[in-house]
Amino acid sequence: MADGKEVCLCGEGLTKIYLNGRQKNVAVDHVDFEIFQHKTISIVGESGSGKTTLAKMLLGLTKPTEGEIYFQGKERDLSTSRKRTEYWKFIQAIFQDPYSSYNTFNKVDTVLLDCINMRGGKRLPHEKKYEMMEDACCFVNLKFDELTNKYPFELSGGQMQRLMIARIFILKPRILIADEPTSMIDACSRATILEMLMKLKKEEGMTVIFITHDIGLAYYISDCVYIMEHGKIVESGSAEDVILHPKEKYTQRLISDVPKIHQEWDLSTIN
Numbered sequence: 612m613a614d615g616k617e618v619c620l621c622g623e624g625l626t627k628i629y630l631n632g633r634q635k636n637v638a639v640d641h642v643d644f645e646i647f648q649h650k651t652i653s654i655v656g657e658s659g660s661g662k663t664t665l666a667k668m669l670l671g672l673t674k675p676t677e678g679e680i681y682f683q684g685k686e687r688d689l690s691t692s693r694k695r696t697e698y699w700k701f702i703q704a705i706f707q708d709p710y711s712s713y714n715t716f717n718k719v720d721t722v723l724l725d726c727i728n729m730r731g732g733k734r735l736p737h738e739k740k741y742e743m744m745e746d747a748c749c750f751v752n753l754k755f756d757e758l759t760n761k762y763p764f765e766l767s768g769g770q771m772q773r774l775m776i777a778r779i780f781i782l783k784p785r786i787l788i789a790d791e792p793t794s795m796i797d798a799c800s801r802a803t804i805l806e807m808l809m810k811l812k813k814e815e816g817m818t819v820i821f822i823t824h825d826i827g828l829a830y831y832i833s834d835c836v837y838i839m840e841h842g843k844i845v846e847s848g849s850a851e852d853v854i855l856h857p858k859e860k861y862t863q864r865l866i867s868d869v870p871k872i873h874q875e876w877d878l879s880t881i882n
């Protein structure tokens with residue numbers, strides 16, 4: 612199949628229902644999707660629309676109540692820990708809250724060493740591992756020597772998110788899910804984080820599933836967009852089609868919340 616036309620992950624009728632006593636909360640409601648290799652796909656929706664739940668099902672961290680996930684053409688099977696480990700070489704994530712993604716008792720070097728081990732580097736000489744950790748930190752503009760003895764909570768939000776990207780640099784998954792990776796960090800680190808993610812995508816040929824509530828950002832970075840409302844995909848297609856010619860009211864509303872999507876800002880109107 613031609614490059615970029617190969618489906619690497621797809622879902623059919625994916626549903627997640629959370630039960631709270633007698634109350635049913637349908638967080639994700641019969642979602643279908645196809646993820647093509649090497650593309651950037653955005654999942655856009657307001658808070659509570661089910662984006663993170665969908666991401667967790669894709670990662671295999673949450674079991675779907677209904678529906679199937681197909682991985683490289685076959686029904687995904689995560690029934691043994693070996694299969695799960697194999698799957699996590701293929702798909703990894705960066706979450707909104709980087710602090711929640713770490714074991715707080717692991718220092719930075721342990722976080723990175725775990726990634727090297729996961730990629731089969733357990734028996735590599737110490738110097739080689741050190742070099743790999745240094746390279747990964749260099750990619751995200753962090754100084755490994757200054758961080759090596761630190762605990763995650765001693766880092767700033769921006770540094771933490773860069774460390775998350777350094778993990779991905781070592782793990783080199785085929786698919787990266789980035790779940791609102793910039794929403795909890797300061798505005799000035801945001802552009803840097805996005806830039807690093809896009810650079811990593813380009814260099815490694817990764818497929819990126821970008822989750823955001825910011826449809827303007829989705830337009831800017833994606834090939835393809837899925838719009839989520841109350842657990843359902845209400846509209847999907849190329850970023851141009853969906854965002855420049857939205858059919859659904861919900862999409863139109865998300866767009867109207869963004870002042871200008873593709874026009875230049877008119878600075879002359881600002882005093």
Ligand code: ADP
Pocket residue numbers: 629636637638656657658659660661662663664665
């Ligand atoms: P989003 O990421 O788009 O903000 P979420 O996937 O986090 O949306 O949440 C979708 C819905 O599922 C919300 O109503 C949320 O309260 C509910 N939900 C999410 N996680 C859980 C959980 N672990 N237990 C119960 N309800 C949950």
Ligand code: MG
Pocket residue numbers: 662663664790
């Ligand atoms: Mg979320």
